[in-house]
Amino acid sequence: MQMTFVIFLELLPAKNGEEPTMQFLLEVVEILTSYIRKTFDRSTKVLDFHHPHQLLEGIEGFNLELSDQPESLEQILVDCRDTLKYGVRTGHPRFFNQLSTGLDIVGLAGEWLTSTANTNMFTYEIAPVFVLMEQLTLKKMREIVGWPDGEGDGIFSPGGAISNMYSVMIARYKFFPEVKTKGMAAAPRLVLFTSEHSHYSIKKASAALGFGTENLILLNTDERGRVIPDDLEAKGYVPLFVTATAGTTVYGAFDPINEIADICEKYNMWLHVDGAWGGGLLMSRKHRHKLNGVERANSVTWNPHKMMGVPLMCLFHFPAPHYTTSGLLQGCNSMCAGYLFQPDKQYDVTYDTGDKAIQCGRHVDIFKFWLMWKAKGTVGFEQHIDKCLDLSAYLYNKIKNREGFKMVFKGEPQHTNVCFWYIPPSLRSLPDGEERRQRLHKVAPKIKAMMMESGTTMVGYQPQGDKVNFFRMVISNPAATRSDIDFLVEEIERLGHDL
Amino acid sequence: MQMTFVIFLELLPAKNGEEPTMQFLLEVVEILTSYIRKTFDRSTKVLDFHHPHQLLEGIEGFNLELSDQPESLEQILVDCRDTLKYGVRTGHPRFFNQLSTGLDIVGLAGEWLTSTANTNMFTYEIAPVFVLMEQLTLKKMREIVGWPDGEGDGIFSPGGAISNMYSVMIARYKFFPEVKTKGMAAAPRLVLFTSEHSHYSIKKASAALGFGTENLILLNTDERGRVIPDDLEAKGYVPLFVTATAGTTVYGAFDPINEIADICEKYNMWLHVDGAWGGGLLMSRKHRHKLNGVERANSVTWNPHKMMGVPLMCLFHFPAPHYTTSGLLQGCNSMCAGYLFQPDKQYDVTYDTGDKAIQCGRHVDIFKFWLMWKAKGTVGFEQHIDKCLDLSAYLYNKIKNREGFKMVFKGEPQHTNVCFWYIPPSLRSLPDGEERRQRLHKVAPKIKAMMMESGTTMVGYQPQGDKVNFFRMVISNPAATRSDIDFLVEEIERLGHDL
Structure with missing residues (x-):
């Protein structure tokens, strides 16, 4: 790598800074495009989980501490790679954890331009x-x-x-x-x-x-x-x-x-x-x-x-x-x-x-949205939304009568929110009552913890009113397909079966 | 250009979307790096000013209106180029208009990564x-x-x-x-x-x-x-x-x-x-x-x-x-x-x-800042700040006794803010009084308007209390040098001389 020993002082606005600047930015783009490729690849993990103390101690040389002296640009590139490595791939087809998911390529290009315009x-x-x-x-x-x-x-x-x-x-x-x-x-x-x-x-x-x-x-x-x-x-x-x-x-x-x-x-x-x-x-x-x-x-x-x-x-x-x-x-x-x-x-x-x-x-914040609208047209947004709601209907129909699953409220969801309990075999024969409630309350957190440790998929859970912890599946990710929904259901069953 | 007729539906997460995605993103990066090169080039303008109605009517095919149907990615790239063309180069060495100026390359790389991580x-x-x-x-x-x-x-x-x-x-x-x-x-x-x-x-x-x-x-x-x-x-x-x-x-x-x-x-x-x-x-x-x-x-x-x-x-x-x-x-x-x-x-x-x-x-918002700190070290920020304050002292010393310039307050500024009136020759012999005040109040807006039309530099002005419109020069731009300060002073004299 030619970047060795180059430091930020050699970048623009430095005299003759144009060449190292372009080289540095292209190396950053190489890191980013490689990350984007992996994000959409179902064989990669959604996340590589570590506890706060592990990241703070520094893993494989990834040092979060700031210092008085500058680092080389080569080290800066390594820091960029590590930052992405230990983060969460929110654009991964199996990331369902938040209301905002997915990585829109045109929107991303819009953000890159916005940062460059910096106004x-x-x-x-x-x-x-x-x-x-x-x-x-x-x-x-x-x-x-x-x-x-x-x-x-x-x-x-x-x-x-x-x-x-x-x-x-x-x-x-x-x-x-x-x-x-x-x-x-x-x-x-x-x-x-x-x-x-x-x-x-x-x-x-x-x-x-x-x-x-x-x-x-x-x-x-x-x-x-x-x-x-x-x-x-x-x-x-x-x-x-x-x-x-x-x-x-x-x-x-x-x-x-x-x-x-x-x-x-x-x-x-x-x-x-x-x-x-x-x-x-x-x-x-x-x-x-x-x-x-x-x-x-x-x-x-x-x-x-x-x-x-x-x-x-x-x-x-x-x-x-x-x-x-x-x-x-x-x-x-x-x-x-x-x-x-x-x-x-x-x-x-x-x-x-x-x-x-x-x-x-x-x-x-406008430009990425404007650019996406140009690229998709109003009809493109409509198709995306209809597809997400279709997928959530598919999930609802798949689990509403499935053994071990119980819906939190009756009827087809109005939005893409599908709220359900997974009930492990050990709880299925327990009568309704406080013991069952208390044990069921612990199921979703346990499954979520295992899910994060294995890094295969992510979905949220929470209690609501007097209802104990349940999964809230939401679909806004344009990369998700029926196979990803199938995967999620099977993963919950796999991880939760022996609880 | 190979992008012709490709539309967003062919980008990731589409099947076989990887190649067009990478091609599209690299073309965007090409547009951005070309913009960055020009930003630091003093022979380019700071802005290419147009009135709102001109941009709304559409200049040379740049159409801001949104439509129902998608545009081709080729057109999206043209839209990106036009957006930058009619914007303001806030990283230009002669942009002094706001408290936030300059384009830090490492910070920019940090923003690109942040958008890509999208969390x-x-x-x-x-x-x-x-x-x-x-x-x-x-x-x-x-x-x-x-x-x-x-x-x-x-x-x-x-x-x-x-x-x-x-x-x-x-x-x-x-x-x-x-x-x-x-x-x-x-x-x-x-x-x-x-x-x-x-x-x-x-x-x-x-x-x-x-x-x-x-x-x-x-x-x-x-x-x-x-x-x-x-x-x-x-x-x-x-x-x-x-x-x-x-x-x-x-x-x-x-x-x-x-x-x-x-x-x-x-x-x-x-x-x-x-x-x-x-x-x-x-x-x-x-x-x-x-x-x-x-x-x-x-x-x-x-x-x-x-x-x-x-x-x-x-x-x-x-x-x-x-x-x-x-x-x-x-x-x-x-x-x-x-x-x-x-x-x-x-x-x-x-x-x-x-x-x-x-x-x-x-x-x-943290990552770009963290990455800059890594790249510059604490000492790098210190050097930047000391340099900006040195430049403002240079400006202050240059104009404090210069004919046609009058400082708004006495003594060396505490920060990089240098506040001054430019007094055109036609006003210099006028006695203090309401007529002089009223005419002086119009000088800074007129110079600023000409400055924007010619696109050579940008600096802010305002009244304060009972003081009529004056220029407020601020220096936070790492690209600015003494020659840019000299340019600004001479440009104000050139534009304001005949007012």
């Missing part, structure tokens, strides 16, 4: 193309939500949690604008509602924004995890805000948006649809009916990095047009810093969107 | 290596802040604004933990203090978190933009929190931390040091005295993507050890979602740090 979304001045891409993409997505002519506003945010926080902030600003200047003391006791199955970010928002978690009322759900709208009406207090979840994290349940919207209209409450996980279904003519009523929402969260396979992070938040035409997002968050948002620039400064955000600098 | 920081389970890198790097930075043995806690956040928001939240949780559950109604009227020159994110935080912007007291500053500590003591209310800015955005001023810390101790207030811009100086033995007293802070914000040249975004937030050993960050933000943070995993779950964040998913 910031706050003004048109330094991100002209990306700012326009964001506006056009947001408009397209608002059309898909069902708002007339895609009218309205919106912003990219660093994740669904922050996006949900935006919704609560904007709702508060709409009804009690004086809170911005005078604080929560200027408003009566305000109450937020959400499903007991909703994402914990709503709770984080209620704590952070000064409402207090006790003023977040958790609504009861039916057996399948959907909010019961009547339950909303029965509660008291000064109601401000309701979250309808479109695709809950564990069950994949869709709350009945239209029924909730009726109640919100009656009591003049803000309706937020958290479609972080389920928003992608809007792209599918076959499945979008599960979000019927979404066009009545006052704001929507939608994460393309989940169901649409866009690399992390990529998240939209839109308030509805009838609020945003009045400049609500801007009004809520703007502070008009003179050093960033000069009104006397030579171009149309309405394209400087930074002051709408609670962030100052904002990472460019 | 999420919330648990050790899916980001084992990155989680450990974050812990080790945070510890190293706490040592540099001056906290004994690097004890304490910390988290990466998506930008300085969110990081500053964390500080306010944690301070509130420390003194009024019941606000988390009961809301702001459970606390008395709380007041925050910050410099009138501080970053607007403090104001955004006071609005978002329910304090109200009227309860953020702006402290007077001296002529050079530093807080006058006596002014803090004179105010009334129930004081909670003080931000000392280490490196203000416009003047680059460092507030006197020790004096402010004395007052905070006296009144039992939380002291936050916002070192988003100036924190980097801690790496320099020559300049770190400007942050003397930082080790007395209760929390610190520090952005390596600014002064340390790390690609966007890269931001740390640390609360001090005497607070974090009591689990304050965790206590403030945790909601213990069972589906993500299962307590019964097979590894040491204290490494699952996600619940400390207000985000759920968190982008991997």
Whole structure:
């Protein structure tokens, strides 16, 4: 290898730095493409698990400690290889552990370009193309939500949690604008509602924004995890805000948006649809009916990095047009810093969107998504989503009556979430009761631990309410096929048989 | 080109997708490396400016609109080229427009790898290596802040604004933990203090978190933009929190931390040091005295993507050890979602740090920074910072007595911020007064507009208080040399001479 003894000081912007720079970058790309090849190869492991103390002690010379003196670029390349080696292949066809899985090649190319452009979304001045891409993409997505002519506003945010926080902030600003200047003391006791199955970010928002978690009322759900709208009406207090979840994290349940919207209209409450996980279904003519009523929402969260396979992070938040035409997002968050948002620039400064955000600098998350949309077309996203839902129906049908498997809730899942217990032979004859519950609670963690040690596949588990630990299978990985589903089922049986 | 007519469906995970995938990625890399070469070449423009309507209409076939049907990969490559062509070269040696400039090659390689690994920081389970890198790097930075043995806690956040928001939240949780559950109604009227020159994110935080912007007291500053500590003591209310800015955005001023810390101790207030811009100086033995007293802070914000040249975004937030050993960050933000943070995993779950964040998913921002630190060593960062400050001293000495230039504040700048007016010959003989002020106010915007049209260099301007528009030159770009500073000065004279 020619890189030996070259150090970073010889790279650009150094004089004559062009050749070593190109050589270094091409060697990095060689490492990355080799990793990508292996990621899609089912004969490789999903992960090569090690405990924290093992990695901290240093395995085969992989030293995580930082030092005062520079390392050679040759060592830097070795560090890159090791970092990938001891990581998790989230693009592997048998990685099902999170809502975001898969490695989209065009999206990846978009990220590489974004890093190379290395700019910031706050003004048109330094991100002209990306700012326009964001506006056009947001408009397209608002059309898909069902708002007339895609009218309205919106912003990219660093994740669904922050996006949900935006919704609560904007709702508060709409009804009690004086809170911005005078604080929560200027408003009566305000109450937020959400499903007991909703994402914990709503709770984080209620704590952070000064409402207090006790003023977040958790609504009861039916057996399948959907909010019961009547339950909303029965509660008291000064109601401000309701979250309808479109695709809950564990069950994949869709709350009945239209029924909730009726109640919100009656009591003049803000309706937020958290479609972080389920928003992608809007792209599918076959499945979008599960979000019927979404066009009545006052704001929507939608994460393309989940169901649409866009690399992390990529998240939209839109308030509805009838609020945003009045400049609500801007009004809520703007502070008009003179050093960033000069009104006397030579171009149309309405394209400087930074002051709408609670962030100052904002990472460019749009390009990978825009590029994927170009490459796939709307129809490409639709095909991907339909395929994932078909695969989850295949899994559901395969295990619903299979010996040793028991579904957590009845009926075909609304989303790709398939929730089930695996019951080892030793537990099958035990009567229902506390002993069986306690033993069953330990099964999923044990299987998961063995799965990670063997590195063959990864799937999540958790308890929910009074239900003991169960597996939650989710499918968003474009690389997954029926054979991978078969593999997962057989692997669970293999690992769990003797428990 | 062989890519013609290949579309995304032929890429991995498609059968036989390996060859087109590798070919596609290598063509993307070819586009990126060609862009990188040009970025460092002073004969290329910093930008090729177009107005929003021009880009929206489509220039030379560059079409930003999204469509239902897929484009060929050949077209995708053209889109990538066009995106870079109409963007801004933030790594160009003559780009001085923002606090974050330059393109670090090792950092860039780190970002390419991060995108390829495409994982999420919330648990050790899916980001084992990155989680450990974050812990080790945070510890190293706490040592540099001056906290004994690097004890304490910390988290990466998506930008300085969110990081500053964390500080306010944690301070509130420390003194009024019941606000988390009961809301702001459970606390008395709380007041925050910050410099009138501080970053607007403090104001955004006071609005978002329910304090109200009227309860953020702006402290007077001296002529050079530093807080006058006596002014803090004179105010009334129930004081909670003080931000000392280490490196203000416009003047680059460092507030006197020790004096402010004395007052905070006296009144039992939380002291936050916002070192988003100036924190980097801690790496320099020559300049770190400007942050003397930082080790007395209760929390610190520090952005390596600014002064340390790390690609966007890269931001740390640390609360001090005497607070974090009591689990304050965790206590403030945790909601213990069972589906993500299962307590019964097979590894040491204290490494699952996600619940400390207000985000759920968190982008991997650590790797590029860790890799740069490996490649440069602590001494490499120090050299970079010392060089930038030397360059700004060079600029200051060059223009302080130059005809047609006037400094905004007296004396050598504390940071790399050099603030000055350029006064065209036509204004030089005008007496001080409203006409001169009004005409001078228009000079910087006009020069900046011409600068962008000609694409030769970029530098920021703004008004501040009663001072009309002036240029704020900042140097964080490792590619910049004295010749680039000379160029900037001459370019301002060339463009502004006839105004």
